[in-house]
Every structure is written in C-alpha cells, then in structure tokens.
Amino acid sequence: MSSYLLEIIVLIGGLVLLLIEAFISPKQKFKVAYTGIFILGIALFCLFFAKKGFSTENTELTRFYAFDSLAVFFKGFTIVATILALLLSLEYRKTLSKFTANPDSEDGTGEYYCLFLFACAGMMWMASAKDLVSIFVALELTTITSYILVGFMRRNVGSLEAGVKFLILGALSTGFLVYGIAWIYGATGTTDLALIGDQITEKNSTYLLFGLALILISLAFKVGAVPMHLWIPDVYQGAPTPTTAFLSIASKASGFVIMIRVIEPFLDSELGSKVAFILAVLAGATILLGNLAAIPQTNFKRLLAYSSIANAGFILMPLAAWNAGNDLTSKEVVAFYLAIYLIMTFAAFFILVVIHRNTGSDDISAFEGLGQRHPVLALMTAIIIGALAGLPLTAGFWGKFLAFKMAVTGGLWVPVVLGFIGVAAGFYYYFQIIRAMYWRNSLDESPIKISPLSLNIIAVLTVIVVILGIWPQPVYWLVGG
Amino acid sequence: MSLILILIPILAAVAILMGGKAKSLATGAAALNLILGLGSVFSWNHGVWDLSLQVLSKPSIHLALGFYDGMSVIMVILSVLVLFTAVMSGKCPEGREKLWYSSILLIGAGALGAFLSTDLFFFYAFHELALIPTFLMIGMLGSGERKEAAWKITIYLSLGSIILLAGLIWLVAASGSETWLFKDLLASSIDAETQSGIAALLIIGFGILISLFPFHSWAAPAYASAPAPVAMLHAGVLKKFGLYGLIRLYPMVSIGMQDWLGWLIVLLLGNILWVGFVTINQKRLDMMLGNSSVMHMGYIFLAFAALVQAGSSEANPLAIPAAVVLMFAHGISIALLFMLTDTIRRKTGTVELAELGGLAKAAPRLAFLFGLGAMASIGLPGLANFSGEVLVFLSGFNGYTGNGLGCVQIATILALWGVVISAVYMLRAYRQTFQGPSVAHTNSDHVKDFGPFCQIPAAILAIALLVVGIYPNSLLHLLKKEPAPSLETEQASN
Structure with missing residues (x-):
C-alpha cells in the first residue's frame, strides 16, 4: 500500500464532506465537524497501526515523497492538531456564527470545518516533502487554505484585517520561497534535496547560501521567527480562535519539518557552520523579541501570539546547534519540543475559548477572580500556564530543557544567555495570568459555565502535561528516537 | 521507600482538593511523615530507602530518591519536624481550608x-x-502588603532558579557525566577554567534563593506578610535548599570557588553586619524576624567560605558539620519564632513593637517559649544554635596554616560581632513584647495564654532545640558515617 493514501483519505474525505455539507440543515452543521474528526481518526489509526504496511517503493512519487520516522511523527502531529482544532471550533461555533451571512444561525459555519481537512492534507504532505517542488506545492495548499480560515468571519473587521495582512505577507513570503528555489536550482541543476547535498562545493556556495537565505526568510514567515514575525500578533488576535490555535501549532510544526528537510543537506556539508550561524542569529533574535515584546501585553490571545514567536526561537536553538549523530539529535529535540508545545498550547486555547464565552473578552483581566469562580478550571489553567512558562515537573520544562541542553552542548553561548533572559521574562508575563486568577477579584462573581466537552479536553491535556512532566520518556517513543 | 515520604503529603493534598476533610487529613499526613522521617535515622543507610527510575533516556535522567549521606538525613528530619508543626500552627481563614492545607503539604512535599x-x-x-x-x-492569604511582597518574591526566586538552572546545565555538560545522578556527577571532574564560571552562576543562583546579600531584599517583606506556616516552611526549610545544594555540589567546583572567595566574604559580611544593623532598626516583630533570618544565613556562608578556603572537606573537616548543624538549628528556631509571632498577632492584634508590652503576665507559657526561641537565635549555650555557631567560628580557623590572618579568619572575627548584634535586637524585642507594663490589648483580660493543644507544636520545636543543643553529637554522628555502606561490604568481601 502506498503511504500517500493517508493524504488521499484526508483530502477525499474533505471534498466529500464539503459536498455533503451543502445539504445539511443549519442546525446540524456541527455534525460536519464530527464527521471530519472521524475521517481524521481513520487516518490516524492507519498511520499508527498500519505503519509497517505502508511503503513508498515502486511508486512514481518516491522522488518527492519521504516516509521516514520524521514524516510519520509529523503526520500524526498534524492529524492530532487538526482533530483538536475541530473540537475547538465546535466550542467556538457560537462566536463564529455571529459573523456569517445569516447571523446567529449556524448557516455558513460548515465550510469552516471542511477547510481544516484540506489544510491538514497539505501539512501531511509537507511532512513528507523532500523535493523543493513538492515542498512548494504542499506549502501553497496549506497557505491558501489558511488565508480563508483567518478571514472566515468576514463580517468582523478584526478577522478581515487579519486575513488581508496574512494574505499580503503570505504572498510576499511565497515570493521569497520561489526566488530562493530558483537560485538553488540554478546553482545545482536539481530540486531534489538529497542531490543538492552532493552538489554543494566551494564554487557555488555563494549562490546556494543566497538561495538558502531567501528560503529561510520564507520559512521564518511560516514558523513565526524573526525577521518575518510581524504578522503574528495581529493575525493571531484577529483570526477566529481555532484558526489561531491551528496556525500557531500545526502550521508552525510543518514549517519546522520543511526547515529541517531544507537545511539538513546544507548543515551536513562544508557550509554547515555558516548556515548554523545564520540559524543561531535567528534563534537569539526571535527569543529576545518574542519574550520581551510579550511583557507589556494585556490581551491573552496576543500574549499567546508573542509566546508563539518566543517558542519558535527556542525551537530554532537546537537546529542551530545541529547534531545528527547517534546521541540526542536536533530533529528529535525539535519533534519533542513541538509535541509538548501542542499539548499545552491547545489547552491554553481551549481555556481562552471558555473564558471568552463567559466574559466576552480575551483580556488577561477576564481571568480575574477565576480562582473563586471556578476553582478546578483555575487550577488547570495554573498548571498549563506553569507549563508554558517552563516550570519543572510540567511537560513544558522538558522541551526548553532539551533545547537548552542542546545549545549548551553545541556551545551557542549568546543564544543560551538570551534564552535564559527570555525564560525569565516568560515567568513574568505568564504569571500575570496566575496573579489575575488568584490575587485579584472580579466584579462578576457568577460561576463560570463550561461545557463538558471543554472541561474533559482541558482536564485530559492537563493530566498529560503533569504526567509527561514527571515521565517524559513516552514522547521519545512517538518521536521514534 | 523514600517516595512514600513525598507521596504522603502530595496524595493528602490531592485528597484535600478533592474534598476530603482538610485539617485532619493534613495533620494525619504530616504526623505519618514525622514518624517515618524520624524512623529513617535508624535505617537511612540500608538500601531500603533507595529508588531509581529512568524517566528520560537522552539525556539520562532518573527519578532517584534516597538518603545520599547524613546531611540529607538531617535535612529530612528538619523538613518533617517543621512540616508537622506548620500544619498545626497558624489559623486558616474561614472557607479557605482546601487551599491552606494543600499548599502547606505541597511545600513540604x-x-x-x-x-x-x-x-x-x-x-x-x-x-x-x-x-x-x-x-x-x-499572594492570596498573606497579611499586610501581601501582593507586593508576593510579586517580589516570585520575581526574585524565579530569576534565581533560572540562573541556577543555567549553572546546573553547564555543570553537567562540562562534567561529561552520562547521567544526572549525584554519584556520577561527583565522580567526574571539570577543568579549572570552566569551574570558575559555573561557580559564579551557582553562587548567584543559590545565593538569591538563600537571600545572600545583596539579593536579600525579597525575604523580610515576604516572611512578614506570609501566613505563619508558609513563613515557617520557607525560612525554616526551603531556604536551606540553596546551602544544601552549594555544599553538595562544592566538590565539583572546588577550584572555581576559590576565585570567588573574596566576593563571598564581602557578601556574607554584608549579610551578618549590614543586615544585622538593619534588623536592629526594625519596628515590627515579623520584619525583625525576617531580617534576622537573612542575617543568620551569613554564618552558614561563613562555614562554606572556610570550606572553600581549605579546598576540601578533608582539609577542613569541621566546616560541613558546622554549616549543617547551624542550618538545622536555624530552621527549627526561626520556625518556632514565626509560629509564636503569629500567635502574638492573633492574640493581641498587632506586631508593632511599640504597641506591645507586658505580655508575659497574661501569657507566661507563650513568653517562655518565645524567650527560648529568642535565646536560641542569639546563640545561648545549651540550645542548638550555639552548637552550630561555635562550630562555624571554630571552622573559620580550623586547619588554617597560612601566615597572619587570611580573609576567612578576619571575616570570622568580624562575624563574632554579629552575635552581639543579634543579642541587641532579640533581647530588645523580647523586652518590648513581654516585659514592662501591660497595655490595653496585652493585659490578662484581653489575652489568654496558650491552650494545651496549641502548645504541642511549639513544644516539639523547643525540645528539638534543646536536644541538639545539649547533645549536638545526635546530629554530628550522622555526618561522620561513611556515606556508602555498600563500599565497605565490597571491601570486606574482597
């Protein structure tokens, strides 16, 4: 069986769902999301329980398509992230339906769920793409879907503004990508990344580095790193919350897979130290900017946006300290970090949606008095926030710990120092939430209402965060290291 | 086995959060821990307490528990004693029992x-x-300017922890050790130049946590506004984490620490003398105790400085026992004093020294116990702190062979002045609070003495002070034992 059947399941499923959606009555639109989750569940099942049954041999796609442990992990990652994003959309659909053609009916929310499946198929392909052409095609499938997802609430000015900003900057970054690919193709005569690795010589290094720099700029847009980070706060704040969560987790992760695929041949070649230096500069600048700019934020969604930039910086650190040896490899650390980042960030977005539904606000001040209004939710929020800040004995600590360990081993002293400054700043801005929850009182003393679905998901994610905090080894099993 | 000691309070805290009876669960768990902790004295070096589970393979990190050496035993005894008394002291605000007791238990765990x-x-x-x-x-249940104090301690200690973590990661990376286990780390060696940088990070990181001058300004306000059990646990037990860590990791960076000996001396004298004078000037009992706790950290650092000057625990065998005994004694005495100060606050409604007076007539038992704690804190012979302080001063000169006075010796002479300073502020505070004429809210119509039940925790701590004071060998013999009995048996079998 060919492994790209996985993408086909998701893609065909999405198309069929879109057709069926047209015939579903407005009140039943949520069933589209459940069906989508079911389709993704099948894909996930096939991925994990039939992993050995898949192969890429004897197919025409072998040249473009890798099915290694990295690809398997990130395919699973994308599917899980999409399932969680769909669940989050179900919780968010009240807000979503306010801004559709027919306000306050769920007419026009069905397409929203289907779009996630297309984006998911694109990202799954990105996890396997090993040729510059297939990278570009997969990336575009995802990006174009994301434009719609961001601007979906088209009668909401914020969402619309976010959509336009995202579109313009996204198109610019695509331009960088194509231009970079052109330079690399010109210098080596191939788009296959494995062959490019053999073609790197002293002679063509200037062209290659220029092309690589252009591609890195475009990927920085995708993962939200300096110098292409400016869109993140506005787009994250304006977009519907499930889209924000999806962009900040799944989209970032697939950006990093592609980054790994593209830079790997360069880092293993004689240009390695130069490329690593560029990455170290990007990592240091991203960490510093993301964390320091997060300090004055008063809006939780915007805070998460800056935190997303900051995390991109922390993930760049192990890449800059490239290690492909048999000990802990950079790829494993990146995958490990992202897996944990997925759990805690999704939990934070679920909490945000619950708070938003109850208070109508995304501000940090909306958390005031949560300690009294819903003690259990407050406790779980405290654990998740602690994990995001990187407290020991929560999962969040291990990601940062491994990233730092990698960087210390690699001797990246400047990014490490900046990283520690960033973590210290992180304590400050994340703890503002805890301070608001427990030390301040809200004018509104009524209890917070939370749906059983949200409560269960947040509880499960929190428990995972705590268990992985004490025993992180299971993440390695998934990473396949 | 050691996991049980940690799991009991954690499980009790979870049960309380789930809706169990807060006070009885907490007291029961702390009492069970006290029994187990004291019992461990007799069995700590038999392998039964050891546990090692690998939680991460690359880098190799273990959930490894057990008594590493006698110092761990002493600190565990200190922890269980203070945890038990902390659970029983202080008064929980109405309706906040869950938070109150579960937090105390988690701190203890x-x-x-x-x-x-x-x-x-x-x-x-x-x-x-x-x-x-x-x-x-x-932040939630403190008194006075609790929010500012809480925010300050949060920022300071988080920063300290991060600097410390940087130092620890560097330490492990530089050592080339395969695992993070103490035994592997201490068996490895680090080259001298790297040691210096690591030592600086460790001094600053641990220093902030211990309230080393000039990183001490979080301590007094935080203790003053903290609820009594939290002040007891933090000042009494948690703060010792930093000193314990410094002493534990010292062999790995013994050369690097030499570079910072001069700085260390200046800073610890800042603790003893500068903070000492600040303490004299305090107008409130709780602020005075908070500052005195910062000041006494200076003595323990002095023992550490003597260790650094000597270069190894073999060259100055007194330094580590001195530091450990004083850590224990200070932990017990400061916990006792914070507990009683809270009692005074609840009985009279104030801790302003100017508003107190003559409390001894209305509450003689309280006055006696507070007097005992104050005397211990000054370093009166017969009480635990005296054993510790004498050992510290002796260790300052122990094994010193240089010409004239070295910096540690000069510091020791100056630090002796600290004993006078503590006598000044402690005796003055005692006189202001308990002696002299009674005022309206301290006379016997208004204030009742300790009930028999409330006396128990204070009495436990007082007995601990007396036992160690009269017979310091009760702790010292733990430090003399060889840390690895398995080694002896191996040699015997050879």
Missing part, C-alpha cells in the same frame, strides 16, 4: 523531594514544586 533526591535534576525540580504554592499562599 517539595522540600522533602529536594532533600531526598539523589539526581540533580529532581533535586532542582522539587524545589520549584515547593515555590509555586509559596507564592500563591503569600
């Missing part, structure tokens, strides 16, 4: 975890576990 860890990583992590409820308790 974190402290026990740190002292029982034989893996550097969990040693660090458990301490953080204890800090979070500390911050929350001060």
